[in-house]
Each structure stands twice: as structure tokens, then as C-alpha cells.
Amino acid sequence: MRSFRRSRARRAEERFPDAPLDGPLLDVNEIRTYFKTERGLVRAVDGVSLTLERGKTLGVVGESGSGKSVLSRSIMGLLPSNVERRGSIRFEGREIGSADTETMRQYWGTQMSMVFQDPMTSLNPVMRVGNQITESLKYHLDVSSDYADETALALLTSVGIPEAERRMREYPHQLSGGMRQRVMIAIALACGPKLLFADEPTTALDVTVQAQILELLQAQQRERFMAVVLVTHDLGVVAGRADDTAVMYAGQIVEHARTRELFTHTSHPYTEALLKSIPKLAQPSHTRLEAISGRPPDLVNPPAGCKFAARCPYAQPRCLESEPPLDDTARPGHAFRCFFPVGTDAGRDALERNLTAGVTASGMRVGREGGQIATGSAVGV
């Protein structure tokens, strides 16, 4: 048994000889993830390309159903069986886009790992916290129980859990939500992954704890020189933390740039709408929140043109006919899918035309209300 485990550990080393340190850690090219359902194929991720360097953070932002969670699970290969995944995923230069579960298992935990949204359900309720951490340590790194226990203790302390020694022996229900998420992070970091997917790590948490968890993630990332894909619906989470940000809508990336560039030169109307929907302290009280009216499109029969046209105050007839490509010729390094980008003359003209007509090309009502643009049902209230 012992020798068998040793040989397994050796095999793992052979599989991952020191990878080239140049080149991106993760290179995803035109990945498509379709769910086979009774209604037809649901195009949850529809042609997403991105690259991620070692130690960097990529923020993936979008509302519910935009495909951001499915994207991270697609890259990791953690998908249910009724799924069709196409496209190329290169991790450290190795193609894993078509790898089977058996191959991917070599990557899970040691090369890439994931922190899930809800710490209430992502810990096993009947297993002691310490065991949940040592489990994968013992399995992947082939270390003794004592060593694994010490490592788990050190991990728990490093993720900021007080009295870690006592917590090790406790069950998840004895911990608060923030504590549990810290434990989840400790589990995900246990085997030293090079890439961490944080799938809405703070969504289920108390606001007061959210910042702490994000800071913890950032500190651990810096310490370990680990790349992070930070999936969130909150642009505020990404601001100041992610190096690059990709905004997703209907399974596609609609805008992708350095985070600072994205915030200062927002180009896609969807990104603009997301930004506007964040309440700001500087606004006078009782300012109406600018929600995005309407709902994301049906991913079984997506509209022909721009996916966002139905909810876009800038929408022109052209938007309904053809789909704008993801293009960064206008501003190098800043890609977006829009014919009438925000902040350009074309965009301003398009909006002005729609405001004058009171309706966009897709038939959504649009008008001015106070200093704001009001859309959909909000118009004329």
C-alpha cells in the first residue's frame, strides 16, 4: 500500500515536470459549452477566449445566467454529463480542452482549484473541518497524517481562523459563514494550486465579511504567486483587485480590458449599465437606482444581432441585424462588442436618436428623467 502510494506520487511528478515559466498560465480559445436540454441546446458559454498570466487576477463579471460560473467550471472541466464542451484550453501550454475526467483529476486540487459561492453547502456537514483539509493533502501530496495535520493547522491560521487548533476538531455547523468560507479557501489552497477559481466567493456572505474574504484571497494570491479567476456579479468586487476584467453577457465576453481601462473608458452599454446600477455614496439620498430593465435573452434561441440589443438604450437597426465582433482596434488592449460604443460620437448620436424617438430600434421605450436616462417600464412613471 505504502509503495503504491509512493509510486502514485512519483507519477504525479512525472506528469508535471517543471512547466515553462514563460507564456501564459491559462490560454482559453473559443470555448463553447452547450447544455443539452429538452428545449434544445442552451448556449451557456458561446465562444469565449481569454488568457491569464501567472500570479494575475482576471475578474469575470456578469449578471445571473450570463454564463460566468459555467465558464469557470468549463475551464476546470467540472461539468455535468449533459454538456457539450468545445474549444481549446491550454494550461501551462498543455491542451486540456478535450481531456477526460481521469486526466483532469491530476489537475484538480494541485494545479487548479475552486472556491465555491455558498460556504454553507460546500463543506461536508458530517466531517470535521480538519479532516476536510487533510483529506486532499494526504491524497495528493502523500504526506503522513501528522504532517497533514500540522499543514492544515498552519493553513487555517494563515486564512485567519482564531483558535485554529480547536476549529480543526469542529464541524462546519459550528462555524459562522465567514469562517466557513475561510475554511473553504484553506481547502482550496491546501495543495498549492497555480490557478484558483473563486466562484462568487462573497455572494452568500454578510457584507461586513465580504471585504475580509476578498482581502484574504488577495493576500494568499500574492504570497503564493497564484493566478485567480474572480467570478462575480459585482463590478465593485473587481475594481482595484483584478488586473483584467471581462464582462460577460449571454455566454459571450462583451468587453475585456485592463480593469482600470474598463472603468475609465467603459465602451459597452452593458458594462455602463452595470456600473450605473451600483448605488453611489455621492448621490443624494432617494436617487432612483438604475436597474437594467428586461431580462437576459433566451440562450436556446439567442437573438440574431447583438445579444444586448433588446435592453440597450443605444440600440439601432444595425444592432438587430448583425452581431458586432469582439474587437480591440479602436483602443488596443480594450476589446468590446458594440457598433455604437459608449463615449464615442457614434454612441452619443445613437442614444440621441433613440431619445428623440422615445424608443430604441428593439422597441424598448427610452426617455430622460431628471438627469438620467430611463428605460423600459421606468419611462414616464
Place this chain on the structure above:
Amino acid sequence: MLEQSPSPAVAPAGPPPATPVADAPKEKFVRPRSQRIGIGGWLAVVWLAIVLVSAVVIPMVIKDAAIPGAVSGQGILKVSGHPLGGDNAGNDMILQLAKGARSSLLVGLGAVLIGLFIGGSLGLIAGYFRGRIDTALSSFFNILLAIPQFVLAVALVSALANDSIGNNGIPVVVSAHRRLFVLIFALGIVAIPILARITRANTLQWAQREFVLAARAQGAKNRRIMVREVLPNVMPAMFSIALLGIAVAMVAEGGLSILGVGVHLPNVSWGSLISAGYPFLSTQPYLVFEPIVCLFLTVLSLNYLGDVVRARFDVRESAL
């Protein structure tokens, strides 16, 4: 910076958790009423303990308990030193009941253990992998369930462990052990689909939980996830059904005894005692009533404990 008390939004709704202050005395955890074992539960435990201890100890201590001068057909309930009386062969009823408890418990436990191992593993596999494996296994369970358990048991015992007349005309008496094993096997087959379905249903539910996905994301293999992550969560449901199953198997063995295919002499079970005492119901009713009371109390205790176990480990009722 570190949260010193559970944040209100995520605090469990049930009993207030102890505040994580180092020297604070550990707050006493009060279980909700529905989760306590209660007087009934303790009575059940005590009764089962008595049965278990007597089944093991009494036949070892009392080797020869023949009542001198016992004559068939005479009530010998009040014989000093034999408070429960004796049967028509002059055996002390206490010893007979203890022997009966041995067989009955063996049959019940054995059948359920077979069901737990085979049914449990198959149910776990079906519920975890789903898809075609699940369809195939579920149909298998349904086929097993469709076979009438009594007919199956009678058929198996008759075919595999029945007294017969050999080729040379000499009666061949089957060994009591062989009969016991075949009985356990026959009732075990009946227990398999029941436990398998319970395990499958619970596995379906637990395998969807995020911590299973989290374990996968840590590189755990399917077998490991099934055994370490899913099984401990499914176990309480399996156990509560298994306790009921023991009771059901004991009653079924009693029924088979009355049909003449229960345990074989020199083994006796409560069922075979009832069956043996039945002709003397009018003159010596205690021959029937004593094993019936034993069986009744044991079945009641097992059923009650099954409920207690279910309530105690039910996550919904534990308000976590």
C-alpha cells in the same frame, strides 16, 4: 478584523451557538424536543438490551433446564424456580425464549446486514452515477420488490434447506445451521431492494450538494467521494430503515415458522415457539403469549428507535 461572533445573516436558526471566546465555559447544547431520545426511546433501548443480553447469556448459563415430571397437556405455569413455566417437552420457557431470541435476532440482523451491504452499495452506486447505471439498477430493485417475499422465502427454504427423502428412501434431515443460513439469505434478498431504494434516494439528494463538487474540484475520485462524502450523510437514513427492517425480518421469520419453513430444530425462534404452542392455546395460553409479547415488544422497540434515529439525524429537523 476577524469576526468574533457569527454574523446574523448566516447564524443557524436553531440553538444559539457558543460564542468563540477562549475561556468561556462551553454552553450546554439543548436538543430540540423532536430530537431527544425520550422515555419511550430509553424504554426501547432497555428492552432491547435485556433481550440481547438474555439471548447471549441465558443459554450459556442454563444448560439443562428440564422440569422434572413435566407431562404433556398439563399446565405447569406455577413451578417454583421456573417463573415463566415450561413447554410440553418439559423445557423451561425462559431458556426457550432466550434461545428464540438468539435465532430471531440472528435472522433479523443477518437479513438486514445483507441488505445493508448489498442494497446499500448498489443504491449508493445508482444514486451517485445516475443515468444508465441508475436505470439498470433501479429496474433490478423493482424486479426484486415485485417478487412476493413469502413465496420467495418458502421456495428458497424448500429448495435449499428442507428435510427430504434420499434416493435410498432414508429421510435426510437438513442441518439447523443450513436452514438458518438459507432463511437469512432469503430474507436478506427481500431486504436488498428496500435498503437500496432508500440509499439511492438519499444519495441522489446528497450527491447534488456543493461539497461533493468541491471534493471533485480537489481531485477526489468517485469511490472516495461516495465513501467519504456521501455515505456518512446517507447513513442515518439507512440505519433508521435498517432498524425497521430487523423488526420486519423477525416477524417474517415468525410467519415462515408457522408455515413450517422457519428455523429448524434444535434451533427455536419466537415464531417457532408460537407455532409449537398454538395447538395448546386453550389449555396453556402462556406458551403462545410469552413469545408473542417478546416479539411484540421487540418490534415496537425497533420501530420506535428507528423513528428516533431518523428524527435525530434529520438535517431538516435539526434546524442547522
